[in-house]
Amino acid sequence: MYTPPAFREDDPAILRRIMRETRLATLVTATADGLMATPLPLFLDESEGEHGVLYGHLAKANAQWRTPVVGEALVLFSGVDAYITPSWYAAKTEHGKVVPTWNYEAVHAYGPAEFFDDPARLLGAVTRLTELHEQARALPWVVGDAPEAFIAAQLKGIVGVRLPISRIEGKRKMSQNRSEADRAGVAAGLAGSERPTERQVAGMIPTQRD
Template sequence: MYCPPAFREEDLPALHELMRAARLANVVTSGSNGLHASPLPLFLDETEGPFGTLYGHLARANEQWKDTPVGDALAIFMGPDAYVTPSWYASKKEHGKVVPTWNYSVVQARGPIEFFDDETRLRSVVERLTALHEAGRPEIWSVSDAPEKFIRGQLRGIVGLRLAITSLEGKRKMSQNRSAADRAGVASGLAASAHPGERLAAAQIPQD
């Protein structure tokens, strides 16, 4: 990933937080039939390995797990993003030498990927993913709420994945290369947006 020093994010807790906040990742592998990519909810186990380990599952009918990956897999986590109009820059009024850009944050996790269908491991992944996304809801659903026979049938329709992270790259492009006045203009413009993601991006723009 191209990442100028001004936008590079190397703090491990910050990278993990962005990954958790993204909720859905694109998992990319390369096999004998070429590239495969699947959008998947994953959870991060920070206790496994120096960078953590990702777990999730995909449909058994998905060709990706059947086509044995060659080399590492790549999981891409996107954070808030927003179009930035030059009209928000204070420097537009000063000299006019400004162009549009896009603000965004992203983490790319690489590592060897393993697919498995052992029922005990698979059920653990499903239970942990469910608990993660049900947390905080007024009426929490758990896997045990459904009939056991039904759950076992559902588990037969999916395959688990484990991606042991060997490298993490983070990029937080949030107008750090602009002047304080330009950053303030962008933050103000995005904060007034009707798009929730753009308001989230506004909060990530550094201010002096």
């Protein structure tokens, strides 16, 4: 990932926050036949390894897990993002030498993709993923709410994926390269947006120099 120094993010807490908040990641593998990619909900187990381990599952009919991987796999996490109009820049009225851009967060996690179909491991992974996304509900659905035989049959149709993260890249492009006046204009413009994610980005804009 191309990452100018101003946008590079190395803070493990921020990287993990972006990964946790990305509800649907993308698993990419290189094969002899070309690239293969699958959108997947994943969870990060921070207790394993230096950078953590990612877990999820694919449909057993998905050829990606059966196709030998060349090198490491890549998981793409896209955080919040927002279009930035040059109309928000103070520089627009000063000299007009401004263009549109995009602010965003992104994490790229690399590691060996391991696939498994052991029923107990699959059940554990599915249970943890379900609990993660149901926890905020007033009446969370749990795997045990479904008949045991039904769950066992469903597990036969999926394959688990485990990816120990060997290296990780983070990028947070939040107008850090603009002047204080430009950044203040961007923050104010985004704060007035009807899009919740753009209002969230507004709060991430550094409005003063460190």
